Amino acid sequence: MNTDDRAAGPGRRAATSTSRRPTPTAVLGMLVPLLTVGALVLVQPDTVPDLTRDPASTSLTRTTIVCPSAVPDAETVAVANADPEVAGQLELDDDGEVLDIGAGEVPDTDSDAPLVIRGADDLAPGLLAGRTGPAAATACVSPQPEAWFTSVGAGAEHRSVLELVNPDGGPAVADITVMGPDGLLDVPALRGVTVRGHRTERLDLADVVPSRDDLSLHVQVTRGRLASSVLDTVEDLGTDEVAREWLASQAEPASTSYLLGLGAGKGDRVLAVANPSDDEVRVEIRLVAARSEFAPAGIEELTVAPGATATVDLSKVLASKAARDALGVRIDATGQVTSTIRTLVDGDVTHAVAGLQLTDRSAAVVPTGTKRIVLAGITRVGEATVVMRTSSGKLLEPEVVDLDVGAAARIRLPAKATYVEVQLARTTAVGNIELGSRGLAVLPLEPLVLSGQIADVRPALQ
Template sequence: MSQTTPGRRLSGRRVRLDTTTVLAVLLPLVTVGALLLVRGGGDSVAEPHPPTRTSLKSATIVCPSALPGSPAAYLSTVGDGARGEVEVRAGSEKDTARLQEGRVTTVRPGTGPVAVDGEDDLAAGLLGARFGGAQLASTACPATSPHQWFTGVGAAVRHDSVLEVVNPDAGRAVADVTVYAGTGAVDVPRLRGVSVPGHSSVRLDLGAVAPRRGELALQVVTSRGRLAYSVLDSSDELGRGQASQDWLPGQADPATDNLVLGLAGGAGSRLLTLANGGDDEVRAQVKFVSEDSVFAPEGLDEVRVPPQGVARLSLTDALQSAVADGVVGLEVTSTQPVTATLRSFVDGDLSHAVGAPPIRHGASAIVPTGAKRVVLAGARSVGAVTVVSRSASGEELDRTRADLRPGRGAVVTVPPRATLVSVVPQNTSVTGSVIVSGRGAAVVPLVDPVLSGLVPDVRPGLS
């Protein structure tokens, strides 16, 4: 029997070991080389790129639930030359409405919330509103929003608020609600992770969910899907037979300069509420705005707003004669951003004036018929504004040009028949509201419409 010598056996093993070693060394090198070749196209793959701004192709606004006896909703478009049909959806029911630039269309989809979808030319400049109530009440139909503030809400018997959260899409959406009080943020587990099924809504009565005395503020954040938010605020003077409700407009972001415009005339209580979502105390100064000047009234102290809390300032006495003397609003300047709402219960009617952002391009609002004024202030430089008023049929009722100057307010009277009011500033930005009076008062802030969207820059790359 033949035998293999030990030397040959060793030699065979050494050949196999060398091959393994070579592969172990070469494979990582080949992998690294391939990665370098993939990245060799330039630095553009690794560099971040901002989103591209494009014309708005679709938009959704949501009208809140109707007040008793007022089931109608009102729609319009201010898109240049826009006309066509929008989809109107109430729960699972769908319908269409025909819109044309400058005209107001009335729809009656029921008493629940209504989602309106506009495409292409009807996306930019889509407007909606709801009115009604025993006393005058009005609200614009908001667009879906990733976050929103509501300042000056209540959760008690005499002052209560209902937050309505509407999901216009088919999939489930989720909202998180933070409550701020005078002592800081309030832990309310039922307001965290509020789930809203597709094409439905959730109504949260704060008096039942988180009963608490005093003025509060809400910060709502959409954590999943798309949602639209609205608040119906109510005041009930128990035993006096006076009760009223009106919608409380939201604010997108806190600011260090808040102009609160549109003050109802008459006798009653007026309460300014400021909310601070930051971690430091904020100091705020309140001034009055008239057509002649912006001035600090005597005896009005600085307001201190606690971290993640709210502060309130009674202006009942200070504004009682000031409104009759021509004061049209408040200017609130603060050391850090806050939100601001003036809640007025005057002659048995509830109304709200909130801090609104500057109008830079032009803003429009659908408003009820009746006596009304456009109140403007906050011009950054000398300029002008053109206020155009139209009837529901699109007839131009009035076109007024008013001068704007820093440190002064401006008031433009609007014909009672007007239902669509547009404001276009020239050479300056300005803040404005429409105040409607009749059976009480309602204040509608003027806000620049969304005319474009952002498309994210998405490119293949390696993590």
């Protein structure tokens, strides 16, 4: 008997070593998870499609533009179309009155009240208008969802009135934000301002939000359509002299802006900068001359608090010998801001508002008399062709000007021109038009609206 048999003891059998094979169920239990993990690794998830689409361009078959209420001696409204071949009738207001416009002509009409002008079919693309007088002028505007007005007044000497015109039958609503010297102001009366159909609402800021400081406005239309404008009044309480001028809006805040059209003569020139952001912004100021842009001595960096409006007096700097040939001011900010230069010379007030960067065709309706185009912010070497027509539709000799980076151009226009169009080639630029021998008014050059936009709207994914 061997030792192992003895250890087993009587009636017991020694354990025998045997090999066991895994069952099919056990094999599947191990393989299925491994195969699942492998499949997940190999399967590439579907790429989520980009559902955003740019608006599609379409033919413009109807255009509405609105001219603000008149000031004394500025009742005339002139209308033009960019296409010198089209002719027809324009609808005025909603009372059935029409204005005939011949091919290439710039007809005018008189109106003290806000004037709504509607062009249909061929007259819709390129329709524009302006209200002018001996010492005041403004471009008529299309209803916009938002507008920015910098350097408005709400005091005894500097006072502004915001005018909201509803060109449609249904009510429209706007929220108006006010930026003061220390930040946003809480003005409940300017929230949810309702304008009934075909009506006008005027808000005198001196009554709504009285202040001695320069303020800025952001108008946001939350329902319907509204055309926004501001009439600015500066009064010399000692002499009872009153100067009135419309303050043009800025389309949107920008980090770099050109304010062109300083006029001539010694006077008061104040730069106002509004900061709609939640962060402090620093602003550098440079002068724009015909051959260069430079920072003159005596101008320090401007700091603007969040939601605030800050001002700096440029009167001495712009009256200095170094600024003798200055055509405008450039500002560079660390954030997005809006800006305006308000000028008071010989009892007349004008505004140079930051303009859009123009890319192709821009135009304006202007009165007869002395006027000049000022171009700056030129991005590449190119040229500008100025096309002009008289009120009777006569085409004047075009002016072609070479443009260079870092330079600016001032182009004198014929006195009889009433339609002015600037066509840019190989470059972009910012442009304004100075009216009068001493810069009695400044009009912005606006891009021509020749087509409409249709939003890409599709069912949302569930």
